[in-house]
Amino acid sequence: MSALISISHLTKTYKRDKQEITVLKDVSIDIEQGDFVALMGPSGSGKTTLLNIIAGIDRPTQGEVIIAGTNIGVLSETELSKWRSRHIGFIFQFYNLIPVLTAFENVELPLMLTPLSKSERRRQVELALSVVGLADRMDHYPRQLSGGQEQRVAIARAIASDPDIFIADEPTGDLDRVSAEEILTLLNRLNKEFGKTIVMVTHDPSAANRARIIHHLDKGDLIPQGQS
Amino acid sequence: MSMTKLIVKNAFRHTLRVLLTIVGISVAVVAFGMLRTVVTAWNSGVAASSPNRLIVRQAVSFIFPLPYSYKEKIAAIPGVSAVSWLNWFGGTYIDKDQFFARQGCDPETLLSLYPEYTLTSKEISAFKTDRSACIVGIETAKRYGLKIGDIMNMEGDIYPGSWQFTVSGIYIPRSKTDDATQMFFHWEYLNERMKQDDLTRADQVGYYVVKINDPSRSAEISQKIDQLFKNSAAETKTETEGQFQQGFVSSSGAIISAINIMSYLIIGIILLVLCNTMIMTSRERTREYAVLKSLGFTGGHLFAFIAGEALTISMLGAGIGIALLIPIVQGFESFLPRGWFPVFIIETSTYVLAGSSALIVGVIAAIIPLYRALTMKIVDGLRFTG
Ligand SMILES: Nc1ncnc2c1ncn2[C@@H]1O[C@H](COP(=O)(O)OP(=O)(O)OP(=O)(O)O)[C@@H](O)[C@H]1O
Numbered sequence: 001m002s003a004l005i006s007i008s009h010l011t012k013t014y015k016r017d018k019q020e021i022t023v024l025k026d027v028s029i030d031i032e033q034g035d036f037v038a039l040m041g042p043s044g045s046g047k048t049t050l051l052n053i054i055a056g057i058d059r060p061t062q063g064e065v066i067i068a069g070t071n072i073g074v075l076s077e078t079e080l081s082k083w084r085s086r087h088i089g090f091i092f093q094f095y096n097l098i099p100v101l102t103a104f105e106n107v108e109l110p111l112m113l114t115p116l117s118k119s120e121r122r123r124q125v126e127l128a129l130s131v132v133g134l135a136d137r138m139d140h141y142p143r144q145l146s147g148g149q150e151q152r153v154a155i156a157r158a159i160a161s162d163p164d165i166f167i168a169d170e171p172t173g174d175l176d177r178v179s180a181e182e183i184l185t186l187l188n189r190l191n192k193e194f195g196k197t198i199v200m201v202t203h204d205p206s207a208a209n210r211a212r213i214i215h216h217l218d219k220g221d222l223i224p225q226g227q228s
Numbered sequence: 229m230s231m232t233k234l235i236v237k238n239a240f241r242h243t244l245r246v247l248l249t250i251v252g253i254s255v256a257v258v259a260f261g262m263l264r265t266v267v268t269a270w271n272s273g274v275a276a277s278s279p280n281r282l283i284v285r286q287a288v289s290f291i292f293p294l295p296y297s298y299k300e301k302i303a304a305i306p307g308v309s310a311v312s313w314l315n316w317f318g319g320t321y322i323d324k325d326q327f328f329a330r331q332g333c334d335p336e337t338l339l340s341l342y343p344e345y346t347l348t349s350k351e352i353s354a355f356k357t358d359r360s361a362c363i364v365g366i367e368t369a370k371r372y373g374l375k376i377g378d379i380m381n382m383e384g385d386i387y388p389g390s391w392q393f394t395v396s397g398i399y400i401p402r403s404k405t406d407d408a409t410q411m412f413f414h415w416e417y418l419n420e421r422m423k424q425d426d427l428t429r430a431d432q433v434g435y436y437v438v439k440i441n442d443p444s445r446s447a448e449i450s451q452k453i454d455q456l457f458k459n460s461a462a463e464t465k466t467e468t469e470g471q472f473q474q475g476f477v478s479s480s481g482a483i484i485s486a487i488n489i490m491s492y493l494i495i496g497i498i499l500l501v502l503c504n505t506m507i508m509t510s511r512e513r514t515r516e517y518a519v520l521k522s523l524g525f526t527g528g529h530l531f532a533f534i535a536g537e538a539l540t541i542s543m544l545g546a547g548i549g550i551a552l553l554i555p556i557v558q559g560f561e562s563f564l565p566r567g568w569f570p571v572f573i574i575e576t577s578t579y580v581l582a583g584s585s586a587l588i589v590g591v592i593a594a595i596i597p598l599y600r601a602l603t604m605k606i607v608d609g610l611r612f613t614g
């Protein structure tokens with residue numbers, strides 16, 4: 001069986017002031033269904049860029065990205081947008097919750113794009129919030145929550161639409177040790193209990209150690225490393 | 229959560245900013261409505277004029293009279309179906325600040341030329357039989373508490389002396405744009421007094437009002453009338469009633485068009501205010517739009533969010549403005565010397581214009597933010613830090 005995420009000969013260049021910068025050089029990588037992968041590397045090495053391409057919010061300059069049998073490079077913007085809402089759950093470093101919406105409403109947001117009924121949506125949101133341990137904070141606004149709690153709401157938002165792949169760009173980058181541990185434990189649970197595939201970028205070696213596989217990026221080259 | 233709830237929550241995110249924007253739009257809508265109402269009031273004479281009526285006046289100026297003897301000659305012209313005549317009286321009623329038109333008329337023909345002034349048949353016959361009788365518009369009657377049988381005492385200026393008129397009828401105009409403030413009395417009553425006091429001013433009328441059956445012939449008939457009195461002591465100038473009224477207000481025409489232009493500039497101001505708010509708002513939300521897009525929200529959704537928000541603000545502003553306009557216009561009217569504007573009403577078209585402008589402004593204000601949100605790449609939006 002082929003890998004869930006299969007990237008071959010991926011190159012990404014940006015043009016800035018007529019100057020071309022190659023951010024990713026001929027990167028090939030396979031990620032299996034149920035893997036928990038950490039991407040490490042110095043600042044500017046292209047980690048976020050690679051993650052964005054896997055998530056279908058950025059496009060490769062060259063090479064193929066095949067995810068669950070779909071070559072996402074050939075999808076139109078609209079098709080890609082639909083595909084993302086079904087397959088990808090995003091977890092950002094700065095949570096990116098909508099400040100005027102309660103925790104409940106933030107988690108409900110991606111479900112507004114589904115044909116679920118109001119009561120089905122409610123059930124799903126409550127489930128997602130209880131998975132992250134915030135069922136009692138449903139009516140709180142982001143500013144009434146701690147950073148760790150905000151990130152857990154963001155994870156609940158990613159869980160709500162039940163995607164196969166979770167994309168996390170430095171999810172603990174803005175958190176203290178304890179909150180970071182909570183988040184990593186949560187990601188571990190998603191991976192182990194729910195069988196979700198997780199691709200996470202991190203600068204923190206102890207965070208990376210929670211993953212099953214660590215890849216290092218350096219100046220656009222991928223240096224594969226052993227499994228933990 | 230519904231889309232509507234999301235839009236409203238978003239719209240009121242910066243409460244103070246949004247309230248100021250709404251107040252700004254409301255104030256502008258009130259100003260727009262006021263200016264339009266003043267323009268309407270000014271033009272109402274023209275609007276109420278009938279294409280079936282020609283006004284024959286002295287060619288040099290309408291302050292000079294015409295001989296009474298012209299009546300038969302005008303009536304004889306083919307295409308003319310009725311002739312009536314009026315005479316400005318001026319005068320002072322109560323004090324100098326009371327404005328409303330007072331004119332001597334021919335009671336026999338007046339109402340056939342001005343069918344828009346309705347009276348009961350009892351009032352009509354009372355008016356016709358009593359030489360010192362007069363009729364007044366319902367507005368003027370209300371204003372001075374005049375009832376049938378009351379005496380109106382006037383101090384003449386154009387026609388010196390004391391004058392008494394008995395109110396024999398109160399006319400109600402058919403449409404809101406018709407003048408409901410005028411007072412008409414017997415020209416004959418005036419003429420008799422002139423015959424005694426100043427013979428040189430007897431048998432003269434201010435202007436003739438001529439009824440024609442076919443408005444498309446107005447130019448031709450006007451020309452015939454003027455031709456008839458060419459090279460006489462009192463040459464005439466004949467115009468349709470609309471042209472006559474327009475001439476009356478033409479001295480103020482420049483001011484009126486300035487007011488008109490201002491009223492449209494105000495809509496431009498509304499647009500700028502709202503555009504500014506929307507551009508600021510959406511710039512701050514760049515990252516959120518990127519997040520929404522990453523979650524799978526499409527261009528259509530962003531359109532609904534952004535245009536919905538702009539429209540929520542503009543329609544609220546317009547709604548409050550229109551609601552305030554009514555009492556403000558009434559207050560403004562009571563503040564003006566009574567009778568300055570015989571017709572002072574907010575036209576339906578003013579509401580429609582204000583409402584549809586707000587709608588259009590809402591959509592236009594959404595264009596720039598929407599364009600930016602749509603063309604923004606998600607990855608750039610996520611990197612956006614303000
Ligand atoms: N939209 C863009 N236009 C131009 N250059 C870009 C763009 N996005 C990223 N880059 C450049 O690509 C390179 C890699 O960026 P990327 O964000 O992938 O690095 P990273 O490994 O995530 O770094 P960090 O650890 O600091 O987040 C950087 O040099 C960056 O300046």
Ligand SMILES: [Mg+2]
Pocket residue numbers: 047048049169
């Ligand atoms: Mg990065």
